[in-house]
Amino acid sequence: MSLAPRQLLVFLGRRLLYSAVVLLGVLVLVFALVQVVPGDPIRLALGTRYTEEAYQALLTASGLDRPLLEQFVSYLGHALTGDLGVSFRSGEPVSVLLMRRLPATLSLAVVGLVIASVISIPAGVWSALHEGRASDAIIRVTSQFGVSVPDFWMGMLLILLFSTTFGLLPSSGYVAFSDDPGEWARRVVLPGLTVGLVAGAIMTRYVRGAVLEVASMSYVRTARSKGLPNGVVVRRHIMRNALVPVLTIAGIQFASILGGVIVVEVVFAWPGLGRLVYESVAARDYSMIQGSVLLIAAMFLLVNLLVDVLYAVVDPRIRLS
């Protein structure tokens, strides 16, 4: 495959610009969040801890007493330099709190996506190439089951099996990779498997559909008419063409795990972003909510950008034309 670097760079540049515009839109929405909340956000945030001094202190610290435009410019400036303000609840910088949660979330998402891919690609391809046979039916029923089962139930089943019954793996908690890689791996297996199995079941159906569609294309018949070995036809002609739609769904799955799988994080006591958002909403910690939403949106954009670049690498019609 010959990559045309110039075109790819132009493509990437345009995509980056597009992402920046979307991110700006998200910033405006996130800023507006605090303004449109019914009632007084400071009062709500303080709740039972309300005193006049505490109110004034938080009002000044949050900058909500200044004119709207000034607030926005200042918010924008700070956000772009990574300063997302201070948590109403703990008083710590929002960015520090987010970065503390990010490694756990990233671990879960990467492991989950790897497991999902390892399951869904072979299963989906096999199922499509054996359409209508028994193995196809088994894969379809299994994936339907995986799609239908709630993830927390899947998580509890896995805990019951691997932790409680066989005692092979710890049932919950997170250890940073940098602290102890072995322990990190032991602890990420079960939550990773939970999100991976669910995402894998969804992806299997997409892979199967994509492969079925490509296999009926005229160019696959051309490939067969060349007398190529079956494996070459499947790998070079079917799977590569089926990759484009599969990339889309893989990107969406990855991004949604990054955005937080709250129930799984709760079941496994996993300190991820999902739980952080949940706790912030419960505590009406507006600066924290703003920061999380911004981070999650940025990660979605980044994943989308990555998927777009992969499209361009795989498909010359997107890269050149």
Next chain:
Amino acid sequence: MSAVLRVADLRVSIGRREIVQGLSFAVEPETTLGIVGESGSGKSMTVLAATGLLDAPGARVSGSSVLTTGSDGGRSLELVGARSSALRRVHGDKVGFVFQDPTTSLNPLLTLERQITESLEAHRSLTRRAAAGRALELLEAVGLPEPEQRLQAYPHQLSGGQRQRVMIAIALACDPVLLVADEPTTALDVTTQAQIIELVRTLQRERGTAVVWISHDLGVIGQVADDVLVLQQGAPVEHRGVVELMDEPRHPYTRELLAARPRLGMSGPPPVDAEGDVLLSVRDLDVRFTVASAAGRRTVHAVDGVSFDVRRGRTLGIVGESGSGKSTIANVLTGLVRPAGGSAELAGEDVLNRASNDLRRRIAMVFQDPFSSLDPRMRVGDSIAEPLRVHQLPSDRRPRGERVAELLELVDLPAAFAQRYPHELSGGQRQRVSIARALALEPELVVLDESTASLDVSIQARVLDLLRRLQAELSLTFVFIAHDLAIVQQMSHDVLVMQRGRTVEHAPAVEIFANPQQEYTRRLLAAIPPDRPRAALQDS
């Protein structure tokens, strides 16, 4: 000499239906067997089954098909029921294939070089480098311009005709003894078709390849074949030398196919008064498209200063190759595309800045593809009634069903068809429904954009008959767009020849066909398969 492929009592059935019913034929070295028949006659299935490439689920093949390779009649292989490993050694090596639609039969993600070299690597165990050298030779042999640069190109960067040349290069990569060409020119313009026919004939002479050429058009078969097998519903109708078959057809079905092939000198459109008033007047039409791509934007000048008048009751034929801008004109007239400049008036009213639905009612359109231009979830009757409903017609409070039945009758379909869905109809029937829908609002002008190009020639002939009859009965005015001058001649009173968005020639049909002024028009005329088979012309 022994036959390259000898087929005996070949049968294919799916379920209880026998689709190919006991065919026997032989393909001699260096000759071409033409297999002709309408869609659904089983011609593709016959050849795919005979060469072991049939991949229809549940299809059962019986009979015999023996492929002989080596000039001395050396090695023979039974292809029916052969193991897939044995078939893989034959496919691409001894038998090459060219399929119908060059837009879908090449892999969009691989370079041309890779698509040619992979069969060389599979059968000839050439190194990558040697295979690349051979790929370049092949691209030169099939006449692809700038072959060195094209090696690294992708299919989407080529035109339809160029892609078909690449398909031929792939098919011939390993110097097969047999080339199977399944409707290889059906999706192409007539001019490109003529080029591809010449190319295959030249390569066949140089290499001594035997060819099986499948087509629904006996005119094309006459240009390529030595022997012809006529198929109807999976059964052989006639099987003879091309000259005898075309000069003295024995079977009525063969005669029907012969009469249907588009050629010059057939009966023209219904005669009309030359001095009717001008219905449509187009002046200096100018259409540009901005094409956005990863590498930036560029402007395509699709229509460049085109002017014409269409008088009431007459047909203007617009003819040109793909990319000539002829469909863009249709889209401007029906309001689908907004031009950058120029004017278009229907009986003095501005068409381009239409204020009311009224103009939409007065100009109707029939599209090319009868499969995608009808909503698959709507009954035929509802499709025809939809424009009536939108415009609240008929105004005399008659039930709409009555009008729908009337319209169906007008296009020679039974009124009961109103209850059917499009998938229950054949291509020709669907196109009749499209015509009925277009006529529902009693339009003054009907724009027909390649409306018969997707149909078999025999079906096409019947639809053209219908259109001419409707014009005579209802005094309709047509803009008839096609790439084939033979079709245009049957339909048009006046002809506009277009190339790359510009007018090449614009004159009454009689003048264009009797005395074409421009080289391009002459080229379009020359591309029409002549009346007599080529083999007959060579003998005399």
